[in-house]
Amino acid sequence: SDDFIVAVDGPAGAGKGTVAKRLATAYGLAHLESGLLYRAAGLLSLRRGIPFDQDGRVAQLCETITLDDLAYPELRSDQAAQAASCISVHPSVRAALLDLQRRFAHFPPDGCRGTIIDGRDIGTVVCPEAPLKFFVDARVDVRAKRRHQEFVGKEMGMPFEEVLEDMKQRDKRDRERAEAPLVAAHDAVVVDTSDMTIDQAVDAVATHVDAFL
Ligand code: C5P
Structure with a gap:
């Protein structure tokens, strides 16, 4: 199919959610956080x-x-x-949960030119046919620090060490599971955001979207 689907996969805290949200607005895409x-x-x-x-x-x-x-x-x-x-x-x-995600991917709401879905296995399992795939990654210490900052000032605040430990555990489970493990699709563009601001990460991904359009 020639549906305009953008797959954005990666571990927690790498920035994929924010990148996907910003691209959705910029390009008129419906966004699903799987x-x-x-x-x-x-x-x-x-x-x-x-x-x-x-x-x-x-x-x-x-x-x-x-x-x-x-x-x-x-x-x-x-x-x-x-x-x-x-x-x-x-x-x-x-x-x-597959059907719901695939229907979303292929049938965007009226007025959207396509869809952008972020998750762990969108480019590998849910929409392997997506014409545009990104794998947004970052070092675990950086990702934990970002997540910890998000919590600061909110009631769900947790000490940094705990955030880091939880993230490592979740990474391990997601990467090592037999079914649809967290891994970059062979045809995904890998973006490491460890040393990028969110604006830089959005720009890096947007450059590839522009080249595609
Ligand atoms: O992206 P988020 O951090 O909200 O995902 C929460 C958890 O849901 C992940 O750690 C992962 O175990 C699971 N997940 C998944 N496949 C996806 C999206 C999320 O297994 N496509």
């Missing part, structure tokens, strides 16, 4: 008392998730992030 789907599934599981290893029941929950469930601030908590990374290892859970 991590929110896994966060919603993780939080729902916690609330219903479903253990993370009961993948059949978690997958059933996933079938009920819609785009309307993604607007809640609780989804941004560290608890939701950890729950997401625990339930996202299961193939049946990932499969249950």
